[in-house]
Amino acid sequence: xxxxxxxxxxxxxxxxxxxxxxxxxxxxxxxxxxxxxxxxxxxxxxxxxxxxxxxxxxxxxxxxxxxxxxxxxxxxxxxxxxxxxxxxxxxxxxxxxxxxxxxxxxxxxxxxxxxxxxxxxxxxxxxxxxxxxxxxxxxxxxxxxxxxxxxxxxxxxxxxxxxxxxxxxxxxxxxxxxxxxxxxxxxxxxxxxxxxxxxxxxxxxxxxxxxxxxxxxxxxxxxxxxxxxxxxxxxxxxxxxxxxxxxxxxxxxxxxxxxxxxxxxxxxxxxxxxxxxxxxxxxxxxxxxxxxxxxxxxxxxxxxxxxxxxxxxxxxxxxxxxxxxxxxxxxxxxxxxxxxxxxxxxxxxxx
Numbered sequence: 431x432x433x434x435x436x437x438x439x440x441x442x443x444x445x446x447x448x449x450x451x452x453x454x455x456x457x458x459x460x461x462x463x464x465x466x467x468x469x470x471x472x473x474x475x476x477x478x479x480x481x482x483x484x485x486x487x488x489x490x491x492x493x494x495x496x497x498x499x500x501x502x503x504x505x506x507x508x509x510x511x512x513x514x515x516x517x518x519x520x521x522x523x524x525x526x527x528x529x530x531x532x533x534x535x536x537x538x539x540x541x542x543x544x545x546x547x548x549x550x551x552x553x554x555x556x557x558x559x560x561x562x563x564x565x566x567x568x569x570x571x572x573x574x575x576x577x578x579x580x581x582x583x584x585x586x587x588x589x590x591x592x593x594x595x596x597x598x599x600x601x602x603x604x605x606x607x608x609x610x611x612x613x614x615x616x617x618x619x620x621x622x623x624x625x626x627x628x629x630x631x632x633x634x635x636x637x638x639x640x641x642x643x644x645x646x647x648x649x650x651x652x653x654x655x656x657x658x659x660x661x662x663x664x665x666x667x668x669x670x671x672x673x674x675x676x677x678x679x680x681x682x683x684x685x686x687x688x689x690x691x692x693x694x695x696x697x698x699x700x701x702x703x704x705x706x707x708x709x710x711x712x713x714x715x716x717x718x719x720x721x722x723x724x725x726x727x728x729x730x731x732x733x734x735x736x737x738x739x740x741x742x743x744x745x746x747x748x749x750x751x752x753x754x755x756x757x758x759x760x761x762x763x764x765x766x767x768x769x770x771x772x773x774x775x776x777x778x779x780x781x
Contacts, residue, residue, distance in 0.1 A: 435477065436465060442476040446484035453484075461501055462487055490515070494522065513688060520687035524677065554723060556649055558582060558778040559753035563761045565733060566769030573731050574600045575774035577753075578607035582647040582776045584662050586731040588708075589640030596642040598634045599709055602627035606648055616655040617716050620648050624657050624714055631710055641708035645676060645729050647719075647778070654721055659707050659714035662774075663735055665743070666719070667726040672744040675719065679707035702736070725780040730760070733773030738763045753777040 443450045456462035457474065462484055464474035476484075483504060490500045495518055503511045560577035564570065572592035576583045583603055587596030603623050624644070631642060643660025656664060661678040677683065681704040685691035696702060707714075726747055734743070738760070746759050757775040764773040 436475040437478060439464070439474045439476065442481070442484070446481050446488055448484055448488050456487065459497060459501075461497060461504070493519070513690065517684075517688040520684075524687070554652060554721065554780055556580075556582075556778045557753055557781050558776065559757045560774070560776040561757040561761055562774035563765065563769075563772065565772050566765055568770075568772055571772045572596055573733070573772040573774040575729075575731075575776050576600050576604065577776045577778060578604070580609070580649045581607040582649075582727065582729055582778050583644070584646070584729040584731055584774050584776055585642045585644045585709075586660065586662050586733075586772070586774070587640070587642040588705075589635065591635035591640040592642065594634040595631045595640050595709075598630040599627045599642050599644050600646075602630040603646060616648060616650050616653070617718060620646075620655050620657050621716055624709075628709055637710040641705075641710050643705070643731070644709050644714065647727060647729065652721065654719045654727070656717045656719060657714050658717075659709055659712065660705055661703075662729065662731045665728040665730075665747075667728070667744070667747045668722065668724070670748060672740060672747065674740075675717075677715065679712070680705055703732075721780045723780055727776075727778045727780075728760075729776040731772060731774040733769075733771035734760055734764045734775060736771060737767035737769075747777070753779055 437445065439450050439453055443453055448456075453462065453474070457464060462480070465477040465480060466475045467473070468475070486504065487500055490503060493515075495503070499518060503514050506514060556579065558577040560575040560582075562571060562573045562575040570593060572587035574583075574585045574587070574596040581603060583600045585596035585599045587593055589595070606619070606623055609619070627644065631637070635641075643662040645658045645660070645662040645664050646656070647664065648655040648657075656675065658664065658676045659679060661680045661683070662676075663674060663678070664676045666673045666675050681701045682691060682696040682699045684706060685699070686693060686696055691699065728743070728747060742763065743760065746763060747756060749756075749759070751759060756777040760775045760777075761773050
């Protein structure tokens with residue numbers, strides 16, 4: 431064995447910035463085996479050309495990738511490995527966003543100064559409207575839309591019993607419309623209500639064939655709690671800007687997140703209607719949103735967003751119409767674009 435051909439474990443550790451302890455662990459896990467092990471002393475030696483793999487392992491560990499994921503990446507060709515790393519990081523960012531929202535809620539909740547009894551405060555409320563339409567192509571309407579004093583909801587059913595599924599999901603939440611909801615407990619209350627909605631859907635349909643999306647907002651008097659699963663959406667119109675506040679749980683959205691598809695390409699993708707999550711298959715996203723007087727919220731099924739571009743949605747929402755007229759205009763726009771799907775819209779103003 432020539433000295434230039436092999437590196438001792440110490441020299442190799444310094445070169446790749448992995449500790450000897452980590453190298454011994456990766457050997458045991460068959461993630462990074464030494465080129466040679468001395469049969470008498472058990473001492474490990476590594477080849478110089480193993481440095482690239484070792485450095486990749488070190489970098490992936492710094493990213494926080496689990497060892498099982500690192501093993502998969504190291505077994506791939508470079509282009510495929512790059513796609514897998516991109517997909518991993520997209521998942522990390524999505525999970526971090528959820529934790530960031532929860533941290534922000536906890537900070538605001540714990541730092542809030544209790545209101546002084548008798549002190550004048552500005553009272554906010556919602557003005558709202560909901561409308562659901564079969565569209566021009568589908569034989570029946572499997573959407574359900576609801577708007578009330580505290581609860582706003584859109585559900586888009588699919589499968590043989592899609593209409594009962596979406597109806598059952600929304601009906602299971604309607605008790606929230608009459609409940610006094612303190613901001614500090616709203617996420618727990620909403621999470622519990624969604625569990626009831628999930629069971630209600632399972633009672634009316636076979637989860638293997640039928641399901642529903644669910645996007646709902648619950649008003650506390652000062653904040654809106656959001657629950658979301660599937661590819662229905664919620665938007666916020668504030669100071670003339672339109673912001674999507676939900677993330678689609680769909681195949682095409684995952685491809686966009688991974689950089690394998692552009693938003694423009696997604697509209698024509700053959701799997702654009704395929705969901706990764708629905709109410710009975712996974713846990714929904716839960717978030718709390720601060721509200722401002724003058725905010726306008728839109729909840730809608732993909733029957734709107736699949737055919738009406740966001741810039742047009744913004745134009746219709748900013749046209750000065752009241753919520754009732756706004757939902758009618760949005761539904762009319764979807765039908766004017768061919769109405770290939772059921773379309774449901776809820777518009778609510780904070781006033």
